[in-house]
Amino acid sequence: MGTVRLAERSSPALTNTSLLHKAVRILPGIIAGAADLDPAAVLTATVAGASFGTSLGWVVVLCVPVLFSVFAVSTRIGQQTRKGLVELIRENYSRKWAIGIAALIVAVNLAMIVGDIVAVSDSFALITMSPRSFFLAIVGFTVWYVLIIGNYHQTTKLLGGLTLILIAYVVAAYRMTDSFLGLAKDVLLPHMQVSTGYMMGVVAVFGSLLTPNVVVWQTSSKRGLPEGLASAHVTESHAGTFVACLISLSAMVAASHLHIADPANMTTRMASEAMGSFGFLGTVLFALGIIASGLIALPILVASLCFSVAEAVGWKSGLSVEPWNARMFYVMISGTVFVAVVIDFFHVNTVHVLYWSQVLAGIVLVPIFAFILLLSNNARVMRTTNTHFENFWLGCAATGMLISNLLFFWFQVK
Numbered sequence: 282m283g284t285v286r287l288a289e290r291s292s293p294a295l296t297n298t299s300l301l302h303k304a305v306r307i308l309p310g311i312i313a314g315a316a317d318l319d320p321a322a323v324l325t326a327t328v329a330g331a332s333f334g335t336s337l338g339w340v341v342v343l344c345v346p347v348l349f350s351v352f353a354v355s356t357r358i359g360q361q362t363r364k365g366l367v368e369l370i371r372e373n374y375s376r377k378w379a380i381g382i383a384a385l386i387v388a389v390n391l392a393m394i395v396g397d398i399v400a401v402s403d404s405f406a407l408i409t410m411s412p413r414s415f416f417l418a419i420v421g422f423t424v425w426y427v428l429i430i431g432n433y434h435q436t437t438k439l440l441g442g443l444t445l446i447l448i449a450y451v452v453a454a455y456r457m458t459d460s461f462l463g464l465a466k467d468v469l470l471p472h473m474q475v476s477t478g479y480m481m482g483v484v485a486v487f488g489s490l491l492t493p494n495v496v497v498w499q500t501s502s503k504r505g506l507p508e509g510l511a512s513a514h515v516t517e518s519h520a521g522t523f524v525a526c527l528i529s530l531s532a533m534v535a536a537s538h539l540h541i542a543d544p545a546n547m548t549t550r551m552a553s554e555a556m557g558s559f560g561f562l563g564t565v566l567f568a569l570g571i572i573a574s575g576l577i578a579l580p581i582l583v584a585s586l587c588f589s590v591a592e593a594v595g596w597k598s599g600l601s602v603e604p605w606n607a608r609m610f611y612v613m614i615s616g617t618v619f620v621a622v623v624i625d626f627f628h629v630n631t632v633h634v635l636y637w638s639q640v641l642a643g644i645v646l647v648p649i650f651a652f653i654l655l656l657s658n659n660a661r662v663m664r665t666t667n668t669h670f671e672n673f674w675l676g677c678a679a680t681g682m683l684i685s686n687l688l689f690f691w692f693q694v695k
Contacts, residue, residue, distance in 0.1 A: 325636055336467060358653070364592075386589040395624050398424075407564055487682060493585075
């Protein structure tokens with residue numbers, strides 16, 4: 282009887298410990314979700330909100346199951362084959378296909394790298410009230426140092442918590458929302474527009490949440506993970522997916538009051554006005570969130586660009602490989618950062634470049650999804666093929682993106 286009473290008395294503590302343990306386990310995923318929203322994703326959601334209000338929110342909602350499937354499948358490809366996506370395409374389909382996919386990834390990533398460096402520099406300029414040109418070379422050198430000399434994982438831990446500042450978008454959206462029922466109706470039953478701008482927005486928002494570099498990074502960086510650690514990563518990514526999509530949708534809602542006449546000319550300072558409900562503090566929160574997420578995303582963008590080229594031509598690659606054993610891979614890293622910084626000195630419009638980079642990302646995702654579906658269902662390549670859930674959502678995403686791209690190009694020609 283005494284034992285039962287002791288168990289009853291201790292059960293609340295055990296429950297609290299269990300809840301705390303679960304919270305600690307989910308926290309890395311929450312941080313990862315905030316960090317996955319690089320400046321391109323935040324600014325794309327802001328442009329979408331300023332242009333179309335919440336009528337593109339349905340794209341974010343549909344991204345949730347797609348992201349679940351992509352994270353699970355791409356991680357499993359890297360873990361089971363111990364090879365990167367482009368390398369697998371080269372070995373199983375042809376060198377020409379691999380080089381073609383690598384070229385598309387290079388185009389998307391280079392545009393995002395150029396834009397993200399400017400976005401981080403702009404954010405430093407917003408806080409210090411200094412010209413952004415003062416920070417371009419510093420940001421570029423920081424990215425180079427992290428990849429060549431420093432430790433990316435330690436840097437991520439230091440900056441990861443700072444990206445949680447982006448959750449302030451959720452608060453800003455809450456303050457902007459008069460009726461949550463009305464918001465849900467606008468998101469789930471949207472007033473869709475049959476126009477070039479709207480189709481561009483669909484492609485850009487989808488591309489911002491799932492850029493090609495995410496897929497390349499997932500396969501290439503997870504190819505040496507033991508099975509248990511890879512599974513843990515997928516579990517964490519579920520929490521990260523919800524956070525990333527929640528912040529993206531919140532940024533749309535927060536920016537819906539801006540009503541920018543020509544979003545193509547939107548500046549970083551104008552985008553920060555989406556956090557206007559916080560007053561001057563809103564600009565600081567916006568800038569700090571962009572700086573942290575940008576410095577986490579930029580090494581991934583640069584590395585995934587170089588991974589794709591190295592895997593396409595058969596060069597040795599890997600951030601755990603010593604530079605003298607993978608010379609061309611590390612030369613590409615240095616060259617990519619240098620070229621991006623030089624381009625940034627030519628008065629790049631941050632928002633314009635990043636928005637169009639996400640449109641291009643959405644276009645490139647179509648052939649990448651096709652190859653992911655082919656590889657992950659090939660029993661000669663994979664020990665474990667896709668589930669029906671994964672195939673359904675990857676197939677829907679590939680088909681939906683193909684239709685959106687065709688409509689976008691049709692309206693452009695028309």
